[in-house]
Amino acid sequence: MGMQSVVVACGALALCLALTTATNPGFVVRMTQAGLDYARQQGIAILEKELAQMKLPDFSGKSRKVRYEFSRLRITSFHLPHSQIIPISNVGLQVSISNAFVELDGDWRVKFHFIRSHGSFNLKVENVYMKIVLRLGSDTTGKPTISTSDCSARISKVRVRFSGKLGWLYNLFHRVIESKLRKSLEGKVCDNVAKSVQNELQKQVQTLPVTARIDDKIGIDYSLVAPPRATAQSLDVDLKGEFYSLAHRSPVPFSPLPLAFPSDHERMVYFGASSYFFNTAGIAYHKAGALVFEITEAMIPKKAGFILDTSAFSAFIPQLEEMYPNMPMKFRLSTPTAPFLTIGPGGISFQPIVDAQAYAILPNSSLAPLFLLSLTGNVSAVINVRSGRIVGSLDVGRIRLSLKDSAVGHFQVQVLQSIMNFLTSHLILPHLNARLDKGFPLPLLDRIQLSNILVRFHQNFLLLGADVRFQPRG
Incomplete structure (x- = not known):
């Protein structure tokens, strides 16, 4: 191989390495003219x-x-x-x-x-x-x-x-x-x-927050992955845009995709929150053990018309009355894997899988496993911006059930459909939406206020637009 060929080969290898090691941002801030x-x-x-x-x-x-x-x-x-x-x-x-x-x-x-x-x-x-x-x-x-x-x-x-x-x-x-x-x-x-x-x-x-603490378990990494990029019409700031567990941070098993930012100029500033950004939130909360929810008798509203005990379920599962007569019950809901969402022009959607383990609470307060259900359904999200934070709410369609394990014999899970729909819509969703209503902070400099909010969905990312106002001290 001649010297010229070696130089060409080395140049091609260097280009390939540069392309493969380039870091796409999980979050982009664009300031328009x-x-x-x-x-x-x-x-x-x-x-x-x-x-x-x-x-x-x-x-x-x-x-x-x-x-x-x-x-x-x-x-x-x-x-x-x-x-x-x-x-x-x-x-x-x-x-x-x-x-x-x-x-x-x-x-x-x-x-x-x-x-x-x-x-x-x-x-x-x-x-x-x-x-x-x-x-x-x-x-x-x-x-x-x-x-x-x-x-x-x-x-x-x-x-x-x-x-x-x-x-x-x-x-x-x-x-x-x-x-x-x-x-x-x-x-x-x-x-x-x-x-x-x-x-x-x-x-x-320098007041731009590199990290934002969400609660005692989760933070967001908003550090720059490259110097700000100036174009003919805007200034783009590429941020890591990654949620992480405060207790133990580990690499995310996938990389952010490039964001095809539209050439919108209706607002002073735009925020591009990628699907990577939201999916790292699911991973972080899952690793932190924060996606676990327990339903007990005290949480059931009186208007529900049923008591969370074995007698209420014995009509659908006769074995319960024989094995654990008139004993209180509880459900422990958890996600076997981190939820993974997709973003497209139609909005945000995902189909989380939730394990619902039912227990009988014995007289000595110990728990006896009864059955394990797998719950899934189409979940949609509504996103907005309030007080410099991304806020949202979830809605879920009809829940689909399957029986993964049972200590009380086989039974038709469809008979529990109405009960699980009620527990999901009246207990789980309000709990999640209360957390989402608190929101997650956007990467903003001190004393910056947002107004005239715009929300649009694009392939693989959510676009938020706003006008800004600088609030002087005093």
């Missing part, structure tokens, strides 16, 4: 305040025999009226600011031959143009990062007005003064932009 524009407005407001507090150094010098000194320079206003933000591929975001203007005042002192004078001055800076490039990335913990990778400021017009009748004196050195003030401002502006990005924006983006 509308969302970026809103973020720009909030950022510009913060930047205006930061630049208005900018400190300029005193300076002095000599021009055409005029010795001058300027001190106590103080910015009185810094306005950024026109700005634009655009995504830049492989970098992040570019913010352009035009027609900005600054006003500042201070004290002056001059000496010209035997003339000495001093006073105050006012300076107006107009037609300020700024270009700021923000580099987006991620750190070792999976949190997003933001930094200033490039900044330039240009000032085209500076006007100084002195107090008093010193126009002839000002004309002797105004070009030097205006030039020095322009250079000082241009340099200081970018220094303060970098500080503002570090002190404000970086701290804000």
Whole structure:
């Protein structure tokens, strides 16, 4: 094999490895141009305040025999009226600011031959143009990062007005003064932009929760699997999107599929929750032993018209009366395997399998196994967003029964159909829906509120859209 063939083969192998080891996200956050524009407005407001507090150094010098000194320079206003933000591929975001203007005042002192004078001055800076490039990335913990990778400021017009009748004196050195003030401002502006990005924006983006604790058993991993991706129309953030058991985290036995995000731009932000995201929830809760539910007599509502004991079931299973007469019963429901759902344009659906083990409670409080049923049925889900959390509710169709094991002889399970339907719809579903109504937190930065919610189903993922509002402190 020639050297060229070796190089080609190695390149092909490297490409295959790169493709096979690429990590698809389980959860995607997309900020559209509308969302970026809103973020720009909030950022510009913060930047205006930061630049208005900018400190300029005193300076002095000599021009055409005029010795001058300027001190106590103080910015009185810094306005950024026109700005634009655009995504830049492989970098992040570019913010352009035009027609900005600054006003500042201070004290002056001059000496010209035997003339000495001093006073105050006012300076107006107009037609300020700024270009700021923000580099987006991620750190070792999976949190997003933001930094200033490039900044330039240009000032085209500076006007100084002195107090008093010193126009002839000002004309002797105004070009030097205006030039020095322009250079000082241009340099200081970018220094303060970098500080503002570090002190404000970086701290804000770092509030994205890498992990979210759901309860004492389950958490969600929202760490970034890659740096944010800028496209011509949006900014995408790929997250792991994986539920896990707090007690013991183990690898998920399947990988997330690619998400074919639609080109929707009706909302400021979109969340793509893949079927992988929801199915890892089932695995985590199953491993944590949280998908176990017990039904006892105390839980049966009086309006049900039956008592959960062997006498109530003896009409369907005669052997019960002989073996365990008039003894209370209980059911223990559990999932032999983690539930696995599918998402399509029609919504979320799955067919969980539930084992229902019936026991007789003996006089000494020990349990005698009676029979083991397998329950399955079509379950559908309704999903929404409330207070920054994914909430939902389940509904189940007719339950199908089969007998897996029996210590009281064989019997026709269909005779228990109405009882199991009642227990499922009146006890199990309300319990599950109460938990789903508490919801699971979306990956949101601090002080972000969502409104105008949109919910759509696509192949292999759920799409949530929303407009955002930033809630200032205080």
